[in-house]
Amino acid sequence: MSASVRAVIFDVGETLLDDSTFWGSWADWLGVPRHTLAVLVGVVTTQGRDNAEALRLIKPGFDLVAERAARERAGHGESITDADLYPDARPTLGALRDAGFWVGIAGNQTERAGLLLRALELPVDAIATSDEWNVAKPDSRFFERLCTWSGHRADQIVYVGDHRDNDIIAAHSAGLHTAHIRRGPWGYQNADDPKLRATATWRINELTELPALLISSDTG
Structure with missing residues (x-):
């Protein structure tokens, strides 16, 4: 040691x-192809912006806390296996x-x-x-x-x-x-x-x- x-x-x-499941679940929730969100995450990453900005590009006014709660209520909450x-x-x-x-x-x-x-x-x-x-x-x-x-x-x-x-x-x-x-x-x-x-x-x-x-x- x-x-x-x-x-x-x-x-x-x-x-x-591996964050693939994490981002894939957000793409599914927002109703866009997973590839679309993956590319947007790449865009905000290269710009030095917070990755949540990728979600706001899809849904202007996106409220992360409120959306998480909505996913939980709908039975599509966060998952890690x-x-x-x-x-x-x-x-x-x-x-x-x-x-x-x-x-x-x-x-x-x-x-x-x-x-x-x-x-x-x-x-x-x-x-x-x-x-x-x-x-x-x-x-x-x-x-x-x-x-x-x-x-x-x-x-x-x-x-x-x-x-x-x-x-x-x-x-x-x-x-x-x-x-x-x-x-x-x-x-x-x-x-x-x-x-x-x-x-x-x-x-x-x-x-x-x-x-x-x-x-x-x-x-x-």
């Missing part, structure tokens, strides 16, 4: 979970825990997502979401809460994510080590971005690269 890293905490969407996990997610979580790291999952998700993730019985020590904490990335208070929640200092934690600003730069600014995974729209778009390269402690293509990197590295 690394001399200083004691905890590894993961973002959710496009880090552990084992099929949504990237193939390397569960094995990597287990390998890190077996190696003695404290392992957590914490991202910008709903309370319902937290319940759904816990139902998967993943090999982790704890799971939390921004809605449960009432603070979201990239707010520095999210990462302060991360430290208190995990029981580790910032310099003992690696935060793993795909998003340059919300995950890597924000966690780095809060004093955490960071691992950027090159997957999903944001992961690929910013893979060679100078700001990301300057703030990512590690850059990986697969989660399965992490255990060996963290066990063999001395970051402190």
Whole structure:
């Protein structure tokens, strides 16, 4: 194990979970082809805008909270199953825990997502979401809460994510080590971005690269 890293905490969407089901369900709810919404998500991503803007392009005045509630009432609420996990997610979580790291999952998700993730019985020590904490990335208070929640200092934690600003730069600014995974729209778009390269402690293509990197590295 690394001399200083004691905890590894993961973002959710496009880090552990393939977001295809998430976006596909929104396309179905709004009555547009899934390809249409996928392209619009790509457009707002390249523009540096929040991905919810893609939904507002389809439905002007779109209210995310109200639409989520409407989906729940209609029996089409948020869903997360084992099929949504990237193939390397569960094995990597287990390998890190077996190696003695404290392992957590914490991202910008709903309370319902937290319940759904816990139902998967993943090999982790704890799971939390921004809605449960009432603070979201990239707010520095999210990462302060991360430290208190995990029981580790910032310099003992690696935060793993795909998003340059919300995950890597924000966690780095809060004093955490960071691992950027090159997957999903944001992961690929910013893979060679100078700001990301300057703030990512590690850059990986697969989660399965992490255990060996963290066990063999001395970051402190």
